[in-house]
Amino acid sequence: MPGKGFTKESKVLVIDDDSSVRGFLENFLKAKGYNNVLAESTGEGGLRVAEEEADVKLVLLDVVLPDMSGIDVLRKIKGANKEVKVIMITGHPDEAMVKEAVKAGAHDYIIKPFNMFYLELVLLTKLIQLKLK
Helix, strand or coil, rough: CCCCCCCCCCCCEECCHHHHHHHHHHHHCCCCCCCCEEECCCCHHHHHHHHCCCCCCEEEEEECCCEEEEEHHHHHHHCCCCCCCEEEECCCCHHHHHHHHHCCCCCCEEEEEHHHHHHHHHHHHHHHHHHHH
């Protein structure tokens, strides 16, 4: 996952076990012009894609996955590449979890359920921040 700079051609990886969330995020990003969206339903699958797809720049990662903790996935992704940005997705906001995720290298977090206005405001703001870095 080497390289710097985030553009609309950059790959975005969505890791969430809920197919409706994965589909929603894929469709949302594609509607905003981010066409290189990859999606996985498990932590192991997400780690495999992150390793195989050398130019993933952003990961949207669910905190609760069926096979492993999202925090563990975050640590492994950041251990392999400190440059990739990871935004945690949680339906269970918990201050201790947020602190642990930030300490492990999360760029930020988004709370589920999403509404379109909230998602557009928060996610696009974060994407713009990544472009400026």
